[in-house]
Amino acid sequence: MATKTIAGKTVQVNDEGFMTNPSEWSKEIAVEIAKEEGIAELTANHWKIVDFCRQAGANGGKAPTLRQITTSTGVSTKEMFALFPKGPAKKVARVSGLGKPEGCV
Amino acid sequence: MKKLLILGAGTAGTMVANRMARLLDQTEWQITIVDQHETHYYQPGLLFIPFGMYSKNDVVKPKRDFIPAGVEFIMSPVDVIEPEHNRVKLVKDGRYLNYDFLVIATGTRTHPEQTPGLHEHEWFKSIYDFYTIEGAVALAKHLRTWQGGRLVLNVVENPIKCPVAPLEFIMLADWFFHEQGLRNRVELIYATPLPGAFTKPIASKHLGDILDRKGVKIEPEFLLMEVQPDAKKIVSYDEREIAYDLLVTVPVNMGDESIARSGLGDELNYVQVDKHTFVSPKHANIFALGDAAALPTSKAGSVAHFAVDCFSENFLRYVDGLEMLPTFDGHANCFIESGFGKGLLIDFNYEVEPLPGHYPLPGVGPFTLLQESEANHWGKLMFRWMYWNILLKGQEMPLPARMSMAGKWGK
Numbered sequence: 162m163a164t165k166t167i168a169g170k171t172v173q174v175n176d177e178g179f180m181t182n183p184s185e186w187s188k189e190i191a192v193e194i195a196k197e198e199g200i201a202e203l204t205a206n207h208w209k210i211v212d213f214c215r216q217a218g219a220n221g222g223k224a225p226t227l228r229q230i231t232t233s234t235g236v237s238t239k240e241m242f243a244l245f246p247k248g249p250a251k252k253v254a255r256v257s258g259l260g261k262p263e264g265c266v
Numbered sequence: 267m268k269k270l271l272i273l274g275a276g277t278a279g280t281m282v283a284n285r286m287a288r289l290l291d292q293t294e295w296q297i298t299i300v301d302q303h304e305t306h307y308y309q310p311g312l313l314f315i316p317f318g319m320y321s322k323n324d325v326v327k328p329k330r331d332f333i334p335a336g337v338e339f340i341m342s343p344v345d346v347i348e349p350e351h352n353r354v355k356l357v358k359d360g361r362y363l364n365y366d367f368l369v370i371a372t373g374t375r376t377h378p379e380q381t382p383g384l385h386e387h388e389w390f391k392s393i394y395d396f397y398t399i400e401g402a403v404a405l406a407k408h409l410r411t412w413q414g415g416r417l418v419l420n421v422v423e424n425p426i427k428c429p430v431a432p433l434e435f436i437m438l439a440d441w442f443f444h445e446q447g448l449r450n451r452v453e454l455i456y457a458t459p460l461p462g463a464f465t466k467p468i469a470s471k472h473l474g475d476i477l478d479r480k481g482v483k484i485e486p487e488f489l490l491m492e493v494q495p496d497a498k499k500i501v502s503y504d505e506r507e508i509a510y511d512l513l514v515t516v517p518v519n520m521g522d523e524s525i526a527r528s529g530l531g532d533e534l535n536y537v538q539v540d541k542h543t544f545v546s547p548k549h550a551n552i553f554a555l556g557d558a559a560a561l562p563t564s565k566a567g568s569v570a571h572f573a574v575d576c577f578s579e580n581f582l583r584y585v586d587g588l589e590m591l592p593t594f595d596g597h598a599n600c601f602i603e604s605g606f607g608k609g610l611l612i613d614f615n616y617e618v619e620p621l622p623g624h625y626p627l628p629g630v631g632p633f634t635l636l637q638e639s640e641a642n643h644w645g646k647l648m649f650r651w652m653y654w655n656i657l658l659k660g661q662e663m664p665l666p667a668r669m670s671m672a673g674k675w676g677k
């Protein structure tokens with residue numbers, strides 16, 4: 162398992178750059194990963210989604226799918242693409258320190 | 267009398283009814299199965315209809331032919347499940363059915379109306395599906411006289427049942443247009459929400475290479491926002507546009523609305539159950555099998571079959587007061603028709619992704635995993651006979667329910 166230093170903290174990541182131990186996550190780390198994903202600043206609207214994902218991850222142990230996010234938060238798919246451009250479910254999962262969403266098998 | 271109630275007489279429900287009729291003591295148990303339609307469709311056969319390989323008659327039989335003696339068969343839509351009263355309300359006459367144990371096997375179906383522009387005036391004119399008998403038959407008619415152009419195949423959202431069916435469709439299309447002498451006038455594009463050809467990395471690479479060789483272009487990570495039926499283009503949420511002459515869609519798949527009405531469903535109306543035993547975490551006498559269950563494995567007939575094998579043994583333990591064993595491993599085994607009389611086969615479970623090798627006999631086969639061969643094509647065609655004559659009747663297949671690593675090549 163590879164490690165990576167983000168926001169001054171060493172965390173475990175997989176080969177696609179997803180954190181593998183959600184308990185190593187912090188808000189500072191989220192801000193840094195968001196920058197890597199091309200999101201300069203996490204606004205209140207971003208945090209609303211990240212908070213939901215953290216919660217869902219804590220309950221189910223997995224990153225939520227895009228449809229789970231939109232149904233539960235009331236944020237539309239279009240807005241999700243505006244907040245987390247190109248692959249919002251994957252991006253927000255990374256920012257939230259969760260694995261890649263399983264959505265499809 | 268103890269009552270076992272099964273909702274849905276499709277692949278999974280029919281298999282369970284047959285298996286249980288044989289295993290349970292008929293002097294102690296009353297088995298009832300409910301469905302809303304008289305006709306059983308062999309859904310894997312729908313794939314072949316657009317290309318004139320099968321006709322409607324090849325894929326339909328009356329459901330009643332597969333319900334064993336001694337099992338009560340009721341024809342009605344299910345209205346709602348009331349778990350706190352251990353009963354189910356039917357639409358027909360508002361009748362109630364009580365149960366001691368309930369098996370939900372109501373499957374999943376397509377919802378084209380969920381996508382703007384899809385299910386409107388161009389539906390069955392320049393836009394078709396092949397996941398329904400109506401769509402498959404209409405598309406067959408359209409393809410008989412089609413003169414070529416750009417065919418775009420789009421999967422709207424995952425999960426879908428039989429996630430390999432779109433790949434098979436596009437590979438058969440390549441073969442079909444070759445046969446028609448049209449291939450040089452047809453452009454084939456596969457627009458998928460996935461990052462590649464398939465959900466799992468190794469299979470995705472193998473299948474992606476095959477599509478490449480066949481001249482099929484993949485448009486990955488394409489999440490459909492809307493169809494513009496007059497402009498004949500599809501538009502993704504990240505504002506990519508693809509123009510088409512003929513659009514073949516796999517619409518959003520969702521579980522039955524009765525599941526939502528009963529408060530048992532997730533955001534796509536699938537029933538949350540334990541992934542090894544199929545029991546509901548909320549209600550200890552409710553199970554879900556087949557496509558209706560929210561499980562991280564493929565929604566496929568082969569999965570339903572392995573699931574029924576594991577469920578049946580466990581159910582007998584359960585009703586005798588023994589603990590269920592976590593036997594189901596998510597095993598899936600799917601033939602992938604690739605055109606020109608060939609096919610592939612993939613075999614995987616919750617933990618292990620599809621790998622190359624041989625199946626079911628290590629080193630021998632006769633089937634080849636993740637590689638094209640004629641044997642696989644014949645396997646796929648033989649599957650229809652096995653489906654009607656062995657699988658649905660709940661008979662044992664000479665294949666283990668749990669996945670085996672023997673004969674597979676590691677990474």
Ligand SMILES: Cc1cc2nc3c(=O)[nH]c(=O)nc-3n(C[C@H](O)[C@H](O)[C@H](O)COP(=O)(O)OP(=O)(O)OC[C@H]3O[C@@H](n4cnc5c(N)ncnc54)[C@H](O)[C@@H]3O)c2cc1C
Nearest residue numbers: 274276277278302309310343344373428556557566567568
């Ligand atoms: C084009 C296509 C190709 C496929 N190819 C393959 C393949 O090659 N290999 C493979 O293994 N699988 C394949 N599949 C998938 C396979 O057909 C399904 O996974 C399988 O049929 C699932 O069985 P099921 O019993 O869960 O659902 P179904 O067989 O769909 O049965 C559900 C039943 O529930 C009934 N029902 C639903 N709601 C209600 C209600 N409210 N009241 C009463 N009755 C209700 C329906 O009428 C139906 O009879 C394919 C599917 C398609 C569409």
